[in-house]
Amino acid sequence: MxxxxxxxxxxxxxxxxxxxxxxxxxxxxxxxxxxxxxxxxxxxxxxxxxxxxxxxxxxxxxxxxxxxxxxxxxxxxxxxxxxxxxxxxxxxxxxxxxxxxxxxxxxxxxxxxxxxxxxxxxxxxxxxxxxxxxxxxxxxxxxxxxxxxxxxxxxxxxxxxxxxxxxxxxxxxxxxxxxxxxxxxxxxxxxxxxxxxxxxxxxxxxxxxxxxxxxxxxxxxxxxxxxxxxxxxxxxxxxxxxxxxxxxxxxxxxxxxxxxxxxxxxxxxxxxxVQLPGRFELVEKEPVIILDGAHNAEGMAAFIETVKQTYRDNKIEILFSAFQDKPFAQMIQQLQEIATDITMTTFDHLRAADVVTLSESYPSVEVTADWQEWIKQLYEDDKTDTVYFVTGSLHFIYQVRKYIVQNRKMW
Incomplete structure (x- = not known):
């Protein structure tokens, strides 16, 4: 019991x-x-x-x-x-x-x-x-x-x-x-x-x-x-x-x-x-932060098309993480079509790809082990011409969402 x-x-x-x-x-x-x-x-x-x-x-x-x-x-x-x-x-x-x-x-x-x-x-x-x-x-x-x-x-x-x-x-x-x-x-x-x-x-x-x-x-x-x-x-x-x-x-x-x-x-x-968390969700207006659980290549293609339709005139910075069994090298390649800057990271889950694996899959893309620091930095940078996207695994998206909601008043 x-x-x-x-x-x-x-x-x-x-x-x-x-x-x-x-x-x-x-x-x-x-x-x-x-x-x-x-x-x-x-x-x-x-x-x-x-x-x-x-x-x-x-x-x-x-x-x-x-x-x-x-x-x-x-x-x-x-x-x-x-x-x-x-x-x-x-x-x-x-x-x-x-x-x-x-x-x-x-x-x-x-x-x-x-x-x-x-x-x-x-x-x-x-x-x-x-x-x-x-x-x-x-x-x-x-x-x-x-x-x-x-x-x-x-x-x-x-x-x-x-x-x-x-x-x-x-x-x-x-x-x-x-x-x-x-x-x-x-x-x-x-x-x-x-x-x-x-x-x-x-x-x-x-x-x-x-x-x-x-x-x-x-x-x-x-x-x-x-x-x-x-x-x-x-x-x-x-x-x-x-x-x-x-x-x-x-x-x-x-x-x-x-x-x-x-x-x-x-x-x-x-x-x-209907509006669901983590589905092209505007979670913050200043800075503009959007969360989307594009967790595989097909989902990423749909996400990219939506970004093109809605934010074609903005700079796009992206934080990405995925499960280790996902085609993350392909997904990063897809993101390069729209992104000004991409950062890869890992998160707290048994199936999450680690930073070493991510870095080896796409050596030219920046990797950070601390996605929370990446989020905090957005509030300090105050870039009004930039839209920030967090995408990849829904489990990752939900962790980021919880972190932002709990801490936004402190930043």
């Missing part, structure tokens, strides 16, 4: 050394121990390389505006475990999180003794599903990685399956070609659940279409121009956000056709109001 939240969180984070463990048998064993809540949930399952967080937030907000208790499972988030599990935007409470952890503890210990160790993420999924099954009418569930072997893929009967896009990420687990990665993402497609996707590559589309045909479900393809057709205009900037918003709006139209009562005017209003 856990006496407090700190103990429960420490127990979960102590399992990070187990790493990413694709496959469903462990999470199924855990879920069985808490009454198979995944079978009781009405859910919408979202996979994709980028855009899952934005799309799920648009969709959950639209459901909330229409009077539903809209559950969400989100990862990562600035607020960690509690923020990742929400109903109508309200986090799971500390007491409820501890209760859900306690309910799983004996099963986890039994599995550990059998050398069948459930990972941090698998336990996290079970906590989320158990809570959401009790408290939400419809839950929007983000896959963690891939789809087919992701712990969230125990959802056998989702209402809808959404695949945001496909890019090169987690190749060690998902495959080395777009088609192989698409096959993993398409693993969330189930019989009875129509598919909506914004995937653009022909090979990936073919894979997804074949999977949809095998499951005998229709598929709707979404592009940025569909935002106009669906009459939505999201606050979050960039063509990629118009795509994400259109995915959510199309999902609401399909839900309406399935008999779920939704007012489309409320859907549009809800989607247009």
């Amino acid at each position: 856990f006496a407090n939240l700190a103990q429960a969180e420490a127990f979960l984070t102590s399992r990070r050394h187990l790493g990413i463990k694709p496959g469903l048998h462990r999470v199924q064993q855990l879920l069985q121990a808490c009454g198979n809540p995944e079978r009781q949930m009405k859910s919408i399952h979202i996979a994709g390389t980028n855009g899952k967080g934005s799309t799920s937030s648009y969709l959950a907000n639209a459901l909330t505006y229409n009077g539903y208790k809209a559950g969400s499972f989100i990862s990562p988030t600035p607020g960690g475990f509690l923020e990742s599990i929400q109903v109508n935007g309200k986090w799971i409470s500390e007491a409820e999180f501890i209760t859900e952890c306690d309910a799983l503890l004996s099963t986890i210990e039994k599995m550990d003794r059998q050398d069948n160790h459930p990972s941090e993420f698998e336990i996290h999924v079970c906590i989320a599903f158990s809570y959401l099954a009790k408290h939400a009418d419809i839950s929007v569930i983000e896959a963690g990685m891939g789809g087919r072997g992701d712990a969230t893929n125990v959802l056998a009967h989702p209402l809808l399956s959404i695949i945001t896009n496909i890019g090169f990420d987690h190749q060690r687990f998902l495959g080395d070609t777009i088609e192989e990665i698409a096959a993993e993402k398409a693993g969330i497609i189930k019989a009875g659940a129509p598919v909506i996707s914004a995937v653009t590559q022909a090979g990936a589309r073919n894979v997804i279409e074949n999977q949809a045909q095998a499951a005998a479900v229709p598929i709707t393809w979404i592009e940025a121009k569909d935002a106009d057709r669906l009459q939505i205009n999201p606050q979050m900037q960039g063509a990629h956000q118009r795509v994400n918003a259109a995915l959510a709006a199309e999902a609401c139209q399909l839900l309406q056709e399935m008999g779920i009562s939704l007012e489309l005017d409320k859907v549009r209003e809800a989607i247009n109001q």
